[in-house]
Amino acid sequence: MCHQVLRGVMLLFAIAAFFCAVSVLNNSAALTASRDSFRTETQETSDKNPLLAKWEGPFGGVPPFDRVQVSMFKPALEAALAERQADTDKIAGNTEAPNFENTIAALERAGKSLDRVQTVYGVWSSTMSSPDFQVVQREMAPRLAAANDQIVQNAPLFKRIEAVYNSPDKTRFTPEQQRLSWLYYTNFVRAGARLDATAKKRLSEINQQLAGLYTRFSQNVLAEENEQFIEFKREADLAGLPQSIRDAAAAAATSRKLSNVWIITNTRSSIDPFLTYSERRDLREKAWRMFVNRGDNGGEHDNNAVIPEILRLRAERAKLLGYATHAHWRLENSMAKTPERAMELMEAVWKPAVTRVHEEVADMQAIADKENAGIKIEPWDYRFYAEKVRKARYDLDQNEVKPYLQLEKLREGIFWVAGELFNFNFTPVKDVPVYHPDVRLWEVTDKTTKRHIGLWYFDPYARTGKRSGAWMNAYRSQERLDGVVTTIVSNNANFVKGKLGEPVLISWDDATTMFHEFGHALHGLNSNVVYPSLAGTAVARDYVEFPSQLLEHWLSTPEVLQRFAVHYQTGKPIPQTLVDRIKRAETFNEGFETTEYLASALVDMKLHLAGGQKIDADVFERETLAQLGMPKEIVMRHRLPHFGHIFNSDAYSAGYYSYLWSDVLTADAFGAFVEGSGPYDPKVAERLRKNIFSVGNTIDPAEAYRSFRGRDPRIEALMKKRGFATSNTKSETGRN
Numbered sequence: 056m057c058h059q060v061l062r063g064v065m066l067l068f069a070i071a072a073f074f075c076a077v078s079v080l081n082n083s084a085a086l087t088a089s090r091d092s093f094r095t096e097t098q099e100t101s102d103k104n105p106l107l108a109k110w111e112g113p114f115g116g117v118p119p120f121d122r123v124q125v126s127m128f129k130p131a132l133e134a135a136l137a138e139r140q141a142d143t144d145k146i147a148g149n150t151e152a153p154n155f156e157n158t159i160a161a162l163e164r165a166g167k168s169l170d171r172v173q174t175v176y177g178v179w180s181s182t183m184s185s186p187d188f189q190v191v192q193r194e195m196a197p198r199l200a201a202a203n204d205q206i207v208q209n210a211p212l213f214k215r216i217e218a219v220y221n222s223p224d225k226t227r228f229t230p231e232q233q234r235l236s237w238l239y240y241t242n243f244v245r246a247g248a249r250l251d252a253t254a255k256k257r258l259s260e261i262n263q264q265l266a267g268l269y270t271r272f273s274q275n276v277l278a279e280e281n282e283q284f285i286e287f288k289r290e291a292d293l294a295g296l297p298q299s300i301r302d303a304a305a306a307a308a309t310s311r312k313l314s315n316v317w318i319i320t321n322t323r324s325s326i327d328p329f330l331t332y333s334e335r336r337d338l339r340e341k342a343w344r345m346f347v348n349r350g351d352n353g354g355e356h357d358n359n360a361v362i363p364e365i366l367r368l369r370a371e372r373a374k375l376l377g378y379a380t381h382a383h384w385r386l387e388n389s390m391a392k393t394p395e396r397a398m399e400l401m402e403a404v405w406k407p408a409v410t411r412v413h414e415e416v417a418d419m420q421a422i423a424d425k426e427n428a429g430i431k432i433e434p435w436d437y438r439f440y441a442e443k444v445r446k447a448r449y450d451l452d453q454n455e456v457k458p459y460l461q462l463e464k465l466r467e468g469i470f471w472v473a474g475e476l477f478n479f480n481f482t483p484v485k486d487v488p489v490y491h492p493d494v495r496l497w498e499v500t501d502k503t504t505k506r507h508i509g510l511w512y513f514d515p516y517a518r519t520g521k522r523s524g525a526w527m528n529a530y531r532s533q534e535r536l537d538g539v540v541t542t543i544v545s546n547n548a549n550f551v552k553g554k555l556g557e558p559v560l561i562s563w564d565d566a567t568t569m570f571h572e573f574g575h576a577l578h579g580l581n582s583n584v585v586y587p588s589l590a591g592t593a594v595a596r597d598y599v600e601f602p603s604q605l606l607e608h609w610l611s612t613p614e615v616l617q618r619f620a621v622h623y624q625t626g627k628p629i630p631q632t633l634v635d636r637i638k639r640a641e642t643f644n645e646g647f648e649t650t651e652y653l654a655s656a657l658v659d660m661k662l663h664l665a666g667g668q669k670i671d672a673d674v675f676e677r678e679t680l681a682q683l684g685m686p687k688e689i690v691m692r693h694r695l696p697h698f699g700h701i702f703n704s705d706a707y708s709a710g711y712y713s714y715l716w717s718d719v720l721t722a723d724a725f726g727a728f729v730e731g732s733g734p735y736d737p738k739v740a741e742r743l744r745k746n747i748f749s750v751g752n753t754i755d756p757a758e759a760y761r762s763f764r765g766r767d768p769r770i771e772a773l774m775k776k777r778g779f780a781t782s783n784t785k786s787e788t789g790r791n
């Protein structure tokens with residue numbers, strides 16, 4: 056559930072940086088440079104290559120998804136890179152004295168074709184990956200990195216940026232212009248603009264090598280997720296699985312052209328339910344091992360050799376740039392500012408979470424003993440026995456909830472919430488190209504004024520070639536630099552399609568994820584800024600999950616449940632008694648949830664604080680977890696050999712803590728609604744829109760938060776939300 060990339064010239068600070076939830080590529084208005092001979096060449100290429108052409112059609116143009124062929128990517132990227140280079144060379148070579156307009160604003164206008172090409176390229180990379188596409192990716196990743204460095208290392212260009220940033224005129228800039236000038240300046244410096252020629256050369260080599268390694272890492276994981284699965288030939292192998300999971304397993308087999316079998320694929324959306332319900336302990340263990348060993352199986356898709364290479368290069372780069380470690384470099388402009396502050400938060404939550412795990416395991420063991428199972432709880436038993444405890448203690452069976460959670464009804468639910476909080480209306484759009492028949496889109500307008508706000512694309516289902524997980528992507532950012540440009544965003548997930556013609560039923564967790572990703576989408580849709588690099592979700596990594604996690608809270612509001620959590624057969628809303636039981640069980644299993652997440656976050660940070668020492672991923676993971684006192688019944692949510700957040704790009708590296716950091720804000724911010732008239736308090740919603748959802752990166756996030764809440768965030772709300780005591784005493788919160 057995560058996220059992000061920037062656009063235009065800003066794109067070069069975040070190459071291939073989208074993964075989890077928000078992927079903001081950039082865009083803005085028309086090109087202004089007169090590129091003479093170059094223009095003719097581009098014109099010819101774009102006549103043949105739709106990736107380079109200006110987007111046509113309604114809503115200010117839409118991506119030409121229906122005309123894309125994989126063979127178009129390489130020439131399109133090459134032409135677009137050349138165009139961006141020409142744009143930036145022109146800015147650097149301007150003989151006029153540098154000012155905001157001819158330097159910073161000009162950079163915002165540069166590289167527009169590349170924005171468009173990279174947007175579609177990113178969509179293919181994350182949702183339509185194929186062997187022939189992967190060949191292009193392997194070739195282009197280092198070249199894109201090199202092209203980015205060429206711009207950052209352009210000394211005359213940096214001189215101009217520096218001059219604008221230090222200009223005495225700066226006080227006359229708008230606050231947004233001041234922030235943007237700072238952002239360009241700091242991004243260039245942080246990317247090595249002030250280094251000498253030798254260091255710059257080495258830096259560029261490092262970046263190219265890293266780009267290649269990131270591509271290899273992600274392609275290895277994708278291969279193991281696509282190629283590995285467990286096949287069941289006998290109905291007895293399905294013992295305990297509810298009908299919906301059996302249907303999904305049959306559908307997964309059919310889609311792989313296998314008959315008379317069921318298969319469990321190697322992705323979270325398929326493995327987690329299997330581990331929850333399968334009564335076959337041997338098969339649970341088999342499925343669990345397949346899933347947690349992605350990228351760790353020896354052979355051609357093994358990532359163990361890739362990881363130390365990445366870490367070594369990152370450490371060297373941090374040193375070159377003048378930082379103690381990669382973590383210090385990454386966190387400098389985050390809200391946390393230093394790895395120490397991030398660690399402090401993680402450590403404050405770690406102990407109570409682990410304490411809770413021991414309680415959870417004791418509860419599970421008691422049930423296993425009572426059933427004379429003759430076992431000790433192992434990691435492949437956790438979800439299965441947790442489910443039994445849930446039933447015993449809260450009288451809550453997730454299968455009882457699922458018939459009320461129809462994917463399409465919940466989609467209507469999120470639309471309704473957006474209507475209440477932000478006055479948005481959603482209308483389905485036909486006749487706009489999509490890249491896969493599963494994808495649908497809606498136009499977003501203002502309910503009152505009917506003003507067009509943007510487009511929302513929805514790609515909900517798992518398929519081969521699509522990366523696992525869920526994420527948001529911005530195909531086009533909102534801006535007003537040269538006239539109004541509205542945003543185009545998408546939500547992507549890996550829900551498992553059920554039987555043909557029947558509604559897709561999802562779990563409570565999946566429903567939460569849907570609200571989460573939609574929160575990112577709303578962050579993009581509410582954007583109201585001038586400059587595209589500051590739009591929507593282009594904010595600090597540890598701040599970007601705040602709006603999305605906040606939205607999760609609206610799923611359990613009675614307004615949503617009564618209208619949209621309706622039984623797929625009877626149409627009746629979910630009974631209040633069931634809702635009460637869900638509420639009572641809200642912090643149930645939070646020990647597990649928090650610990651599996653935090654283990655990954657802590658290992659990520661410690662790994663990137665380790666500096667230049669030679670690291671064996673397997674040993675480091677094992678020893679760090681032992682030092683932390685990781686409960687043996689739990690494994691990291693993402694083990695290192697498939698930890699895409701931190702190894703697919705720089706994006707979440709030394710940054711996986713961001714979810715927890717943002718959740719401190721989330722829990723505290725929801726308190727503002729609780730203290731008001733509830734989740735739909737229009738005054739609080741307006742404050743939220745004004746200070747958080749609409750401002751993008753135009754102001755410092757800590758300041759934005761204070762404007763919304765009237766004070767700094769406090770950790771107490773987070774601890775309460777997760778059912779942890781704030782001291783290390785045994786907590787009983789939420790247990791009854």
Ligand SMILES: [Zn+2]
Pocket residue numbers: 056057058075076077571572575600603
């Ligand atoms: Zn997210």
